[in-house]
Amino acid sequence: MTRGNARVWHACDDLVARYADGSLPEPDAWSLEKHLEGCAECAVRVSRAVRGTAPGTLLAEVREAVLEAAPPAARTLAPVPVPVPAPVPQPPRAARLLWAAGPAVRGAWLPAVLLVALGAMALEFGGGFHGTRALLLAIAPVVPVAGVALSYGPHADPLYEVVAATPAGGLRLALTRTAVVLAVCLPLLTLTGLLLPASGAPAAAAWLLPGLALSLATLALASFTGCRSAAGATAGGWLCAVLAPVPAAPGGEATQRLAEQLSRCLDGAGAQGAWAVAAALSAALLAARRPAYDRLPRR
Structure with missing residues (x-):
């Protein structure tokens, strides 16, 4: 890609040619398509290159056949010049960042996270309840999961179908919103x-x-299942694992049993290593399932 200055750049000829013949890698094609939304010059060059390919030639032949079959009066009409569209005005950067953050951070999820944090402090220091850290550690891993479920999907975003069809949609948008959720909580x-x-x-x-x-x-x-079902499965599995011994605990020992169960699940190099392996395997599966995020609907 060539650059005119720090803010303006144009696609190089090789990039345009590879896009036209379909050999450009998907991430680069997405980047170019995003650029074409605001660059009329590159849009004209890419259109010209696509017309020179085999599919473009076939479409031209189809057009000629249609014109030949049309009435003589229609064939003599002069072609109507198509105006080059002006660059689409971009919203302010702050608005784009707020949109990318997702409905969870913009909606009720952020106050809920603050309520969890402040409630734990009030319960420990204002209510005289000991063992609040254990309760917080039991709830904390499902808080970002809830944020992910509320951030992505047709239930969360009224423009979901439109956005998912753009280069900025799909897994890229899901990861962006997940990163924002994690960065907050x-x-x-x-x-x-x-x-x-x-x-x-x-x-x-x-x-x-x-x-x-x-x-x-x-x-x-x-x-495989959609965001809300997946969040319910992972959050429910975690809560069942850590809360399983609590109902059977004698009176007054529930928080102690919870702390012991959390220690088995979280403490030590073995437990943390197992979670690191689980994170790596989940990331690998997510990378393999990336094309699923490019199909509609995803619920």
């Missing part, structure tokens, strides 16, 4: 955990790898 909930007494619970940052692994697993599973 990871530091907030970890800082809250650091301010709470340990009371036998694991370290405040022990939930980070499980939270990442569950978020990636949700995205990978969503390519």
Whole structure:
């Protein structure tokens, strides 16, 4: 690609030719298509190159055949010049960033995360309840999963079908919104955990790898079942695993049993290593399932 200055660039001839014959890799093709939305000059060059390919030649022959079959008066009409469209005005950068952040961060999810953090602090220091860190660590890994479920899909975005058909849609948009969700809840909930007494619970940052692994697993599973079903499966599986011993605990020992179960799930190199492997496998499955995000509908 060639650049006229720091802000304006145009596609080089080789890039245009490879796009026209279909040999350009998909990410580069997406980038070029995004550029064509605002660059009339490159749009004309790409159109000219496509007309020179075999499909373009075939379409020209079809056009000639249609004109020959048309009445003589229609064939003598002069072609109507097609005006070159003006570049589409772009919204302000702040508006684009807010849209990319997703409905979860713009809606009720962010206040809910703040409520979880403030509620844990109030329960520990205002309500005299000991063992709040264990409760926070049990809930924390499912918070980003809920954010992912609320950020992507036709249920979350009224422009979903339109956006999903653009180069900026699909898995790229899902990953962008997941990254925003993680960037919000990871530091907030970890800082809250650091301010709470340990009371036998694991370290405040022990939930980070499980939270990442569950978020990636949700995205990978969503390519089969949809975002909401995938989030329900991963979040429900985690809560069942950590809360299973609690109902059988004698009175007054529920938080202790929860802390012990969390220690088995989160503490130590073995547990953290298993979560790292789970995150890597989920990422690999997500990469393999990427084409599923390019098909509609995804619910």
